[in-house]
Amino acid sequence: RKEVEQDPGPFNVPEGATVAFNCTYSNSASQSFFWYRQDCRKEPKLLMSVYSSGNEDGRFTAQLNRASQYISLLIRDSKLSDSATYLCAVPLTDSWGKFQFGAGTQVVVTP
Amino acid sequence: DAGVIQSPRHEVTEMGQEVTLRCKPISGHDYLFWYRQTMMRGLELLIYFNNNVPIDDSGMPEDRFSAKMPNASFSTLKIQPSEPRDSAVYFCASNLLGGAPDNEQFFGPGTRLTVL
Numbered sequence: 001r002k003e004v005e006q007d008p009g010p011f012n013v014p015e016g017a018t019v020a021f022n023c024t025y026s027n028s029a030s031q032s033f034f035w036y037r038q039d040c041r042k043e044p045k046l047l048m049s050v051y052s053s054g055n056e057d058g059r060f061t062a063q064l065n066r067a068s069q070y071i072s073l074l075i076r077d078s079k080l081s082d083s084a085t086y087l088c089a090v091p092l093t094d095s096w097g098k099f100q101f102g103a104g105t106q107v108v109v110t111p
Numbered sequence: 112d113a114g115v116i117q118s119p120r121h122e123v124t125e126m127g128q129e130v131t132l133r134c135k136p137i138s139g140h141d142y143l144f145w146y147r148q149t150m151m152r153g154l155e156l157l158i159y160f161n162n163n164v165p166i167d168d169s170g171m172p173e174d175r176f177s178a179k180m181p182n183a184s185f186s187t188l189k190i191q192p193s194e195p196r197d198s199a200v201y202f203c204a205s206n207l208l209g210g211a212p213d214n215e216q217f218f219g220p221g222t223r224l225t226v227l
Contacts, residue, residue: 034215043202043218044154087154089216097142097208098167099216103153 003027004090006102013078013109020074021105023088033071034089035062038104044087048073078109113137115219117203123225129191132222134203135184144216145178145188146202154202160186193226200224 005024013019025033032051036044048055050071054063061074075082085104092098116135124130136143144159158168163180171178175194180186190197200223204216 041223043220045218046215049215097161097206097214098156098159101154101156 003092003100004088004102006086006088006105008103008105010106010108013075013082013107015078015080015109015111017078018074018076019078019107020072021086021107022070022072023102023105024068024070025088025090025100026069027090027093028066028069029093030090031093032091033062033064034099035060035071035073036087036089036101038085038087040084044101047086075107078107080109080111083107083109115203115205115217117201117219117222119222120220121223121225123227124193125227126194127192128226129189130193130197130224130226132188132190132201132203132224134186134188134219136186136203136205137207137217138184140205140207140217142206142208142216143180143186144204144206145186146204146218147199148202148221149199157188190224193224195226198224198226 003026011019035047037047038044048062050062050064059076063072085106087104088102089099118133145157146154148154157170158178160180178188200221202221203219206214206216
């Protein structure tokens with residue numbers, strides 16, 4: 001099993017709809033998690049950090065389920081500009097500063 | 112503030128040639144990471160440095176790959192000799208941990224390498 005796994009998608013979402021997707025992780029000792037957004041041919045950029053049960057920033061909500069070892073990202077009222085690949089990142093507990101990135105979930109918001 | 116700077120942004124070379132990628136981290140950051148991204152394998156960590164010292168190079172695919180960080184503001188990733196399977200986007204990232212176990216990593220714009 002990979003340390004961090006994501007559904008690659010694509011998730012095709014009508015504009016204005018809600019979309020949610022998960023990221024599962026294998027290390028139960030992980031304490032913090034990150035969602036990065038990557039636009040086509042661009043670098044990943046931090047979208048949200050998750051340190052406890054969840055985090056909300058405008059239309060974006062990240063939730064953590066420690067029992068089932070996954071984090072989710074929910075996007076409400078999807079905009080065309082939300083089309084991107086969303087990467088989850090989990091710091092490795094045995095390597096200071098080292099992250100394991102998931103392969104990413106592609107979201108395509110359509111008019 | 113300037114972000115992570117990488118050069119060149121694009122590199123096209125022929126198999127067997129030496130390739131050198133460059134990175135300038137954000138000033139004051141104490142960790143620097145080199146990643147490779149391909150469609151097949153996603154984002155892979157190649158090597159990372161803490162205060163200019165290599166900490167973990169287990170992701171470096173072969174001896175053809177080497178990385179240095181001679182000072183806090185500069186790092187290089189060298190491939191010699193290059194092969195077509197090295198074609199990928201190479202990202203440099205940096206962050207400031209300052210004693211914390213984790214913190215946001217800031218990525219540079221990447222170098223898109225094509226080896227013919």
